[in-house]
Amino acid sequence: MSRIKVGDEVVVLSGKDKGKIGKVIERIPKENKLVVEGVNVVKRHIRARRRGQESGIVEKEAPIPSCKVMLICPRCGKRTRIGVKITELAEGEKEKLRICKKCGEVID
Ligand SMILES: [Zn+2]
Incomplete structure (x- = not known):
């Protein structure tokens, strides 16, 4: 998906x-x-x-x-593919964020 x-x-x-x-x-x-x-x-x-x-x-x-x-992309306004950035919040706790492949900004 x-x-x-x-x-x-x-x-x-x-x-x-x-x-x-x-x-x-x-x-x-x-x-x-x-x-x-x-x-x-x-x-x-x-x-x-x-x-x-x-x-x-x-x-x-x-x-x-x-x-x-x-x-x-709500940040740069360009059509883009979506990347995923995984950030570690705490020990063993991870958050998946969507990022714009064009501008690299976090979408949400
Ligand atoms: Zn963008």
Whole structure:
């Protein structure tokens, strides 16, 4: 699974939404997919199942493979791959931080 998290800003690398930028709103680790705000929007026809319920068309983001997006670094604003920095907090206690491969800054 990619190191992208919910809330990250990503850019789409290929497909019909190539170049689009959006926020990750959901991760689906099992399928290695992400749902990105405003990206890969599909129209779904909703049929009224109960009386009083309205039928119509709903637009919703469909998941895209996480390899199709790249993180936009919140520090330098460039698209980047994510590195990992492990810092030792105390004896035996380690913290994994994500770092930007472009500017080297810690992302979170
Ligand atoms: Zn950066």
